[in-house]
Amino acid sequence: MKTTDLQAGESPQQLVDQTLFRDVAGHFATGVTVITTTNEGLPTGTTASAVASLSMDPPMMLVCLNRSSATHDQIAASGVFGVNILAQDQGDTASAFARKGTDKFAGIPWAPAGNGVPLIEGSLATIACRVAETTVGGTHTVFMGEVVDAAAFPGEPLTYYRGTFGRFEHGAVEKAYKSLRQHVLQRKTPLSAPLDPQVLAEQLRSRPEYIRQGMVRLESEGLVTRTADGSVLVAPITAELAQGFFAAQAAIEAGVIDTYLPHAREEQIEELRVARAALTAVVGTQASADLAGYLDAVRLFHRRLIGLSPSVQLLGAYEELSTAALWFSILPEGARTEMLDHGNLIELADAVVARDSTAARAAVRRHLDVVAGIAADAITACGGTV
Known part of the structure; x- marks a missing residue:
């Protein structure tokens, strides 16, 4: 009811305090988008969470932007906008576009849609729209746009809750799984000893139900x-099982090299050059005092290589196959250094940076043979299982 419609003797109801409203509204978890547009050849964008699908027939999106936003004015002028639904690893992108007065697109790859709006690469989904209607609500303009193009990609969403970017609860489940996997590989619970979800939840700062879910994955x-009674025990690793982990990782790398290396963007190759430089900087200095730094450099290179694929799940699968924690808990220092096998890794890095798929595949194979051989020798020395 408008104030002018009040009956005699009535008074308008007092609106809620703005600070209280902001706090209460912040309890609503949302996805995160970057709204983009282009006007006179200049791309602009801003982070926004007040976004929704409006209609299926015709397909329409609704976007609310503060009228003080520069992106607001550019959309009003251009009549087009893009909705980039961010993936869970794009928190830095969300932060960059939330700032004012900076070159928000610096270092962020994007490509124009058919109507010219910037679509950010790596997004979980992108939607290109043309403005059909607008209306005003308080400090904001509501842009209602007809969808002219849309695409979705594999991955998980970035979320926003009470002023913080994050991910859905399964992030906590994933963290519990990774912590439990390290615990098992480092043999913090002895071989054939039962795993207690309650005790482990306390040790790993997780929840028993998350630990149980992690146990199911480790069993697979x-x-x-x-x-038979339902107890979960730490299983011994044989040479055959270890070979399977190494071979699966090598297969993923070879597949990425064949499928994505020939079409890699120059900025991806540059990231690999940086990772290669980090790798070469620590070669020859991987004494036990610097082992952690060397492992970080090796891990960074592999992440950049698998990252040529747009699939977050593929990188996750590769990292889930890692058994490094086991080997570095049981191998003597000399064998650890040999297992890192920096010679073949440098050859692999050189081949990848040169976009030489044949040489890169050969280096992956040599690296597989070296690490599998060292692991087999270590297992044999331990009596056939570790």
Whole structure:
């Protein structure tokens, strides 16, 4: 009811305090988008969470922007906008576009849609729209746009809750799984000893139900076994099982090299050059005092290589196959250094930076042979299992 419609003797209801409203509204978890447009050849954009699908027939999106936003004025002038739904690893992108007065597109790859709006690469989904209607609500303009192009990609969404970017709860489940996997590989619970979800939840700062979910995944990997009474035990690793982990990682790398290296963007190759430089900087200095730094450099290079693929799941699968924690807990220092096998890694890095798929595949194969051989020798020395 408008104030002018009040009956005699009535008074308008007092609106809620702005600070209280901001706090209460912040309890609504949302996805995160970057709204983009272009006007006279200049791209602009801003982070926004007040976005929704409006209609299926015709397909329409609704975007709310503060009228003080520069992006607001550019959309009003251009009549077009893009909705970039961010993936869970794009928190830095969200932060960059939330700032004012900076070159928000600096270092962020994007490509124009058919109507010219910038679409940010790596987004979970992108939607290109043309403005059909607008209306005003308080300090904001509501842009209602007809969808002219849309695309979705594999991955998980970035979320926004009470002023913080994050991910859905399964992020906590994933963290519990990774912590439990390290615990098992480092043999912090002895071989054939039962894993207690309650105790482990306390040790790993997680929840028992998350630990149980992690146990199911580790059972599928062969790292734990379940007895007839339901107890979960740490399983021994044989040379055959270890070979399977190494071969699976090599297969992923070879697949990425064949499928994505020939079409890699120059900025991706530059990231690999940086990772290669980090790798070469620590070669020859991987004494135990610097082992952590060397492992970080090796891990960075592999992440950049697998990152040529747009699939977050593929990188996750590659990292889930890692058994480094086991080997570096049981191998003597000399064998650890040999297992890192920096010679073949440098050859692999050189081949990848040169976009030489044939040489890169050969280096992956040589690296596989070296690490699998060292692991087999270590397992044999331990009596056939570790």
